[in-house]
Amino acid sequence: MSETIMQVKHITKKFPVSGNKFLMACDDINLTIKSGQTVGIVGESGCGKSTLVKTILNMHAPTSGEVIFHEKDITKLKGEAKRQNCRNIQMVFQDPTAAFDPKMKIADIICEPLLNFNLIKKSQIKQKARELLELVELPADLVDRYPNNMSGGQRQRVAIARALALEPEIIVCDEATSALDVSVQAKIIELLVRLQREKNITYIFICHDLALVSLFSHRIAVMYLGNIVEKIDGDKLQQAQHPYTQALLRSIFYVDEEKNKNIETLTGEIPSPLDLPIGCPFQNRCKYCKDICKQTKPQLEEVSSNHFVACHLV
């Protein structure tokens, strides 16, 4: 049984905008993250998943709520304590090219976090970078390359090597495979799964692709307009009950033509987060919407063991 490594408790994030209004990016989010497991956070663009991650990473303060890691609320950390906390929670972004300095060699990119924390000497950079490149299944002789002379998949492996350098307990992958070809995506996922098995790393995997997330997530949280609308074990995803999760499942494209006969795309626009409807946030796209859905916002309720759904009809 895995231990809880992090607890996201009642995280709300509102951004003030003009006219005394605010944009509700995350509304009372609760998540329990277990050591050595993967939590997939899924939803369309603008659902609040990236804001949630930035809050978990302490890149901005929540409006309210806590993120408990090693018995501390890390949203309150400042200065050196905040910097030291970064050692334990690292990030892999969608576009590593944007995160890399094109004038730095791969060895320097990978070992920069180690130098920042005085964990290696300059003379050790190449050897350490070689070890980390081999860990992510890249040839060690890439140490002298520049990122622009590599493929997208190789760059993403370098980003993973850099994230691994500090031996973090948690790695947050923010759409980390979204910009890659499907075949490269699969290889990166295989790599992440192997590293998790070998090093007991915990992943928070942010993605818009439910099919991909379901391949390797132990828990899945589905977000819609700043709310978690369903939390379910990854291997029980086919039992999802929220109409939004079900719609996402029906929109998955399969190679098998027979399965594709039932494909349905989600219609209707996502409401503006500046002007949220009263009641259920999914009401204008939900084919089961009833009067109560327009009056009262449904709360996440446990409908079966460890399966939570926010819907009046479930």
Ligand code: SF4
């Ligand atoms: Fe649809 Fe109503 Fe459930 Fe919202 S609460 S998902 S509108 S049925």
